[in-house]
Amino acid sequence: MSDAPVLEAPPAIEMTAGEERSANRLTLLWVIPLVILFPTFILLGMTLRARQSELLPIVSAERFYSIVTMHGLGMVGLWFVAVMACVCDVIRKYVRLRMWANWVAFLGTVTGVTMLLASTMIGEYGAGWYFLYPLSITPAGVWPDWSTYVFLLANGVLGVVWTIWSADVLWGIAQRYTLKEALGWHYVTGKPGPEVPPFITIVTVSLIANLTGLVSAVIMLALYALELTGITDVSDALLMKNLLFLFGHLLVNIIMYLAAGLVYDVYPLYAGRPWKNSRWTAGAWNLVLVFIIIAYFHHLYMDFAQYDTVQLIGQVTSYAVAIPSAVVSIYGTLALTWRSRVRWTMTSIMMYLGMMGWCVGGIGALIDSTIAFNTKFHNTLWVPAHFHTYFLVGAVLMILGTVFHACEHLSGIPENPKRSRLAIWLIVAGGYGFVLMFYLGGAFSIPRRYAFYQHEVISSGTYLAGTALVFITVVLAGVFLYIWETGIRCLVALKKV
Ligand code: HEM
Numbered sequence: 001m002s003d004a005p006v007l008e009a010p011p012a013i014e015m016t017a018g019e020e021r022s023a024n025r026l027t028l029l030w031v032i033p034l035v036i037l038f039p040t041f042i043l044l045g046m047t048l049r050a051r052q053s054e055l056l057p058i059v060s061a062e063r064f065y066s067i068v069t070m071h072g073l074g075m076v077g078l079w080f081v082a083v084m085a086c087v088c089d090v091i092r093k094y095v096r097l098r099m100w101a102n103w104v105a106f107l108g109t110v111t112g113v114t115m116l117l118a119s120t121m122i123g124e125y126g127a128g129w130y131f132l133y134p135l136s137i138t139p140a141g142v143w144p145d146w147s148t149y150v151f152l153l154a155n156g157v158l159g160v161v162w163t164i165w166s167a168d169v170l171w172g173i174a175q176r177y178t179l180k181e182a183l184g185w186h187y188v189t190g191k192p193g194p195e196v197p198p199f200i201t202i203v204t205v206s207l208i209a210n211l212t213g214l215v216s217a218v219i220m221l222a223l224y225a226l227e228l229t230g231i232t233d234v235s236d237a238l239l240m241k242n243l244l245f246l247f248g249h250l251l252v253n254i255i256m257y258l259a260a261g262l263v264y265d266v267y268p269l270y271a272g273r274p275w276k277n278s279r280w281t282a283g284a285w286n287l288v289l290v291f292i293i294i295a296y297f298h299h300l301y302m303d304f305a306q307y308d309t310v311q312l313i314g315q316v317t318s319y320a321v322a323i324p325s326a327v328v329s330i331y332g333t334l335a336l337t338w339r340s341r342v343r344w345t346m347t348s349i350m351m352y353l354g355m356m357g358w359c360v361g362g363i364g365a366l367i368d369s370t371i372a373f374n375t376k377f378h379n380t381l382w383v384p385a386h387f388h389t390y391f392l393v394g395a396v397l398m399i400l401g402t403v404f405h406a407c408e409h410l411s412g413i414p415e416n417p418k419r420s421r422l423a424i425w426l427i428v429a430g431g432y433g434f435v436l437m438f439y440l441g442g443a444f445s446i447p448r449r450y451a452f453y454q455h456e457v458i459s460s461g462t463y464l465a466g467t468a469l470v471f472i473t474v475v476l477a478g479v480f481l482y483i484w485e486t487g488i489r490c491l492v493a494l495k496k497v
Contacts, residue, residue: 013096023092024497026102027406030085031490033110034403035483037078042479044071046472051451053466062142064451065126072129073116077158079395080251081109083258084165086402087203090265091169094200095176101168108161115154123147128449130248133240137228149228156221163214166207173204183289184282198277198285202261205289206254212293213250216243238305249296252387253321256358257288259395260329262402263351270348271336281332284324291321298369302378311371318369326362330355346420346485347408350401353428354394361390364439379449381461382442385435392475393431397424400482407486410493419485426478433471437464 015023044067050056051064059067088102119125125147127136137148173182177196180186182204186193220243226232268275297314300306333355342348364386367373377383408415446453446461453461 027089061451066124070120095172105165112158119147119151187282199265206257213247217247245299259398284328291317347401347405350397354397357393380442385438407489411489423481430474437468
């Protein structure tokens with residue numbers, strides 16, 4: 001018998017059979033780039049660690065930085081589109097979306113990623129995933145000019161299609177709920193109002209923040225265009241850094257929030273209890289909306305030209321944004337699990353462990369956002385340590401759980417519990433071992449983004465990088481097993497729909 005969820009409520013939005021079929025087909029199509037690009041980008045990350053461990057000295061420093069750029073931007077982009085595809089799949093039961101917006105996002109993403117691959121892997125563009133100005137347009141002969149243009153254009157294409165996609169989801173929500181209702185203000189004030197699933201509140205908060213970040217990216221790209229076409233001589237480096245981090249910080253956090261939102265909606269199907277909106281849940285997520293936009297200041301602590309007050313705001317809001325949302329989400333997951341007969345499957349285990357990974361990585365991030373610690377940890381391996389934790393063993397698990405949920409449901413092929421559990425434990429055990437080597441590197445003050453560690457003070461970095469390779473191999477084994485299990489179901493489902 002299929003292990004597919006049995007508690008699914010009837011959809012509030014009626015779709016025709018044709019609409020349903022094409023929406024399902026597109027959800028399944030999104031799975032294909034996911035299962036191709038995830039292991040590819042892991043292999044790129046593995047190459048970086050192999051270079052740092054001196055096992056792959058053939059990789060030049062220039063090639064190392066182009067790989068860092070592709071791996072970083074590729075992973076962030078991949079998990080943004082993956083979480084958005086999952087959100088669109090889940091939200092269809094509450095609101096009506098336009099299929100063309102999802103198609104524009106799909107085709108635009110394929111185009112943008114192809115351009116990124118060309119600029120980094122062929123053109124060796126290597127300014128890093130957040131391409132800080134002026135390095136981003138000052139190659140000093142390391143990469144050709146064309147790769148700068150292709151890289152910036154790729155970001156432009158991705159920015160435009162993701163804006164359309166995010167705006168469409170918000171538009172769909174606005175057709176059913178007023179802004180106040182979607183944000184759950186009636187829960188906070190205690191006034192009467194319609195029942196709004198917490199998932200809707202989280203998606204609304206996240207996508208409003210996302211549009212803010214995308215506008216910031218558009219302004220930044222326009223400033224690049226003015227400079228590259230000779231209309232302006234030079235841009236203000238501090239302004240460019242603020243615009244970049246407003247965008248980058250929001251994008252990364254939104255992936256996390258949307259992934260948590262999926263847990264609010266999908267995990268209850270396995271726990272057998274509903275996850276209702278409440279004063280605390282709506283209140284916490286509204287705080288996120290207020291503070292997420294200014295918390296990015298914590299990325300600029302080292303910029304002495306930034307006002308001290310702004311730095312202080314960065315520290316206070318980092319706590320204000322992280323604690324309420326994480327507490328209600330983790331508490332909610334535990335409350336749903338406590339004394340309930342959870343059906344432990346690939347999806348529910350991944351979601352549960354993903355929430356815990358968010359908690360672990362979040363604590364690492366909060367430590368780093370505290371000015372007193374940041375003076376020690378800034379640009380050490382502590383930084384990739386915390387964000388790889390809340391991604392790889394946090395958001396990624398939640399998203400993979402949702403993808404499996406959809407593929408299992410649409411294919412009708414029941415789960416193989418042995419293979420599922422093996423895949424999960426390989427990813428989780430390998431993942432924690434891999435990030436532990438980053439944390440230890442941070443604790444030993446080993447700088448991040450070094451192609452190799454030759455100085456004797458940081459030679460332990462070489463050893464940690466080599467040990468990380470063992471854990472990465474374990475993660476890869478788990479990822480391939482996951483892809484096997486999900487891929488088969490995806491292909492069968494594609495034939496059915
Ligand atoms: C097993 C999987 C992964 C491996 C082996 C891996 C490996 C690495 C390595 C070695 C670095 C460079 C660290 C340094 O600064 O010295 C890096 C950077 C990075 N990784 Fe990963 N990673 C993995 C998964 C992920 C995931 C799931 C994400 C999701 C967003 C991600 C996003 C990034 C980003 C944004 C950077 C920073 C790039 C930059 O500094 O410009 N990685 N990764």
